[in-house]
Amino acid sequence: MSINVLMPALSPTMTEGNIATWMKNEGDKICSGDLLCEIETDKATMEIEAVDDGTLGKIVTPDGMENVPVNAVICVIFEEGEDASVLDNLEIPEVASVVSVAVPVAAVAAAPLPFAAPAPAPAAKTAAPAANPGGRIFVSPLARRMAAQESLDLSTIAGSGPKGRIVKADIEAVLAGDGAAVTAPAPALAEIPLAAIDPYQDIQTSKMRKVIAQRLQESKQTVPHFYLTIDCEIDALFKVRKELNERSDDYKLSVNDFVVRASALSLRKVPECNASWIDGGIRQYSGVDISVAVAIDDGLVTPILRNADHKGLSTLSDEMKELAGRARAKPMGLMPEEYQGGTFSISNLGMFGIKEFAAIINPPQSMILAVGAGEQRPVVKDGALAVATMMSCTLSVDHRVVDGAAGARFLNAFKGLIEDPMTMLL
Numbered sequence: 001m002s003i004n005v006l007m008p009a010l011s012p013t014m015t016e017g018n019i020a021t022w023m024k025n026e027g028d029k030i031c032s033g034d035l036l037c038e039i040e041t042d043k044a045t046m047e048i049e050a051v052d053d054g055t056l057g058k059i060v061t062p063d064g065m066e067n068v069p070v071n072a073v074i075c076v077i078f079e080e081g082e083d084a085s086v087l088d089n090l091e092i093p094e095v096a097s098v099v100s101v102a103v104p105v106a107a108v109a110a111a112p113l114p115f116a117a118p119a120p121a122p123a124a125k126t127a128a129p130a131a132n133p134g135g136r137i138f139v140s141p142l143a144r145r146m147a148a149q150e151s152l153d154l155s156t157i158a159g160s161g162p163k164g165r166i167v168k169a170d171i172e173a174v175l176a177g178d179g180a181a182v183t184a185p186a187p188a189l190a191e192i193p194l195a196a197i198d199p200y201q202d203i204q205t206s207k208m209r210k211v212i213a214q215r216l217q218e219s220k221q222t223v224p225h226f227y228l229t230i231d232c233e234i235d236a237l238f239k240v241r242k243e244l245n246e247r248s249d250d251y252k253l254s255v256n257d258f259v260v261r262a263s264a265l266s267l268r269k270v271p272e273c274n275a276s277w278i279d280g281g282i283r284q285y286s287g288v289d290i291s292v293a294v295a296i297d298d299g300l301v302t303p304i305l306r307n308a309d310h311k312g313l314s315t316l317s318d319e320m321k322e323l324a325g326r327a328r329a330k331p332m333g334l335m336p337e338e339y340q341g342g343t344f345s346i347s348n349l350g351m352f353g354i355k356e357f358a359a360i361i362n363p364p365q366s367m368i369l370a371v372g373a374g375e376q377r378p379v380v381k382d383g384a385l386a387v388a389t390m391m392s393c394t395l396s397v398d399h400r401v402v403d404g405a406a407g408a409r410f411l412n413a414f415k416g417l418i419e420d421p422m423t424m425l426l
Contacts, residue, residue: 001079001082002057002076002078002079002086003054003077003079004073005036005048005050005074005075005077006070006071006073007039007061007068007069007073007074009070009071010039010044011042012336013340014041014042014070015069015070016068016070017039017041017068017207018039018064018066018067018068018207019037019038019040019064019065019066020063022036022037022062023035023036023038023047024036024037024056025059026057026058026059027057028056029054029055030050030052030053030054030055031053032049032050032051032052032053033049033050035047035049036048036075037074037075040206040207040208041208042207042210042211044208044298044334045206045298050077052077052079053080054078054082055082056075056076056077057077057086058076058087060074060075060076061075062140062167064140137155137166138159138161138165139159139166139167140161140166140167142167142168143168143171146168146171146172147171150175152174154166157171206298206299208298208299209299212299212300216360218363219360219363220360223361223398223400224400225360225361225399226396226397226404226407227395227396227397228395228407228408229356229394230393230395230411230412230414230415231390231391231392231393232390232393232418232419233379233388233389233391233419234255234418235388235389236419236420237255237418237419238389240421241254241258241421250314251313251318252317253313253314253317255350255374255391256320256346256348256371257316258313258418258421258424259346259348259369259393260290260305260308260316260320260346261308261311261312261313261417261424262414262417262424263290263308263344263346263369264290264305264308265309265413265417266410266414267288267309267343267344268288269410269413270406270413271284272402272406273366273367273402273406274288274343275343275366275401276343276363276364276365276366277364277366277398277400278364282400287306288307288308288309288343288344289305289307289342289343290305290342290343290345290346291304291305291339291341291342291362291365292323292324292348293345293347293348293359294324294327294328297328301334301339302339302342302362303320303323303324303338303339304323304338304339304340304342305319305323313425342362342365343365344367344368344369345361345362345367345369346368347368347369348370349370349372349373350371350391353373354372355372355375355392356370356372356394357370357372359396361398366397366401367397367410368396369394369395369396369414370395370396371391371393372391373391374389374391376388376390377390393411395407395410395411
């Protein structure tokens with residue numbers, strides 16, 4: 001009996017995914033464990049393996065298909081002895097995007113720009129007979145977005161996909177002059193002359209980047225941020241780090257390892273900061289789970305060091321290196337539980353020479369620590385001018401959860417540990 005392969009739920013919050021690439025073609029033999037396709041989620045691109053033997057009979061959702069719901073059929077695998085005739089008796093829900101023929105008209109009022117005179121509207125492209133006059137238009141999500149970016153009227157484009165669906169190739173054909181479409185009405189805005197506009201490229205964003213954009217925008221709009229900055233002298237930390245690294249080749253401690261350790265111990269000292277705003281109230285956590293921001297090609301991911309307050313520097317260092325390495329692997333090797341959750345975040349841009357910055361809180365967490373570069377600065381010690389290596393750290397705080405005094409106590413505890421690193425070893 002044929003097997004319907006469904007869009008899997010790769011994380012507890014996943015409701016839909018994108019088909020990035022099919023690694024098998026229709027008609028290919030499939031063995032259990034073979035890689036079928038890559039699925040792009042809100043956090044990663046992950047490979048999907050076959051769990052049964054057979055033949056890939058039908059690909060239901062092709063390359064580039066976006067917003068495929070969890071549990072939707074993405075392909076059909078034939079068992080031994082089956083052929084395409086079995087598809088006649090199968091009811092496969094079609095994953096399609098249906099758009100209205102009507103083109104919305106935006107009424108925009110704006111004063112003319114002082115440096116731009118109104119430019120004549122470009123001549124509309126010659127329209128072909130409507131592909132689906134008076135009916136619904138079936139179009140893939142990718143083709144729909146491409147058409148919107150180029151102001152193409154979908155009702156004038158003949159689709160070459162299944163059941164006349166408009167696909168990416170059809171839009172590309174129109175843009176290349178091999179097809180036909182009508183541009184949508186342009187808003188009544190004063191236009192900048194083309195000569196004044198630099199060449200540009202519209203970049204297709206990954207699902208991860210879209211989710212990052214959405215969540216950070218929501219955070220800045222809905223979370224009442226306030227910021228506290230403290231300067232830490234780290235000459236003693238450098239000395240202890242050097243001595244520890246010279247004792248063994250089994251580990252290589254970084255400044256960030258000390259930052260993680262100091263943050264975890266500070267949260268244990270000031271437990272009211274280890275909390276979130278959940279359903280209109282404060283939820284305080286007993287475990288200290290530190291999320292550390294790691295830059296990857298598609299954006300940012302935050303592997304979590306669980307129970308970081310109960311782990312030593314070498315253990316934290318080894319775990320962080322292993323998690324960061326798998327986070328940067330293609331496809332990403334982190335499991336959802338390894339980057340979802342956490343009670344506190346750290347973002348360190350010191351390795352890029354950034355002196356100081358303020359990070360955006362990652363809800364539902366209530367704080368994130370932004371760590372700058374260690375640099376030599378003039379300081380006053382015992383009334384005399386001296387030079388010390390200083391590191392500026394800025395704490396972004398959700399004021400619904402943590403008040404200024406509590407945030408200050410956290411930073412004072414953090415500063416004490418960083419400036420006297422031997423206390424972290426106790």
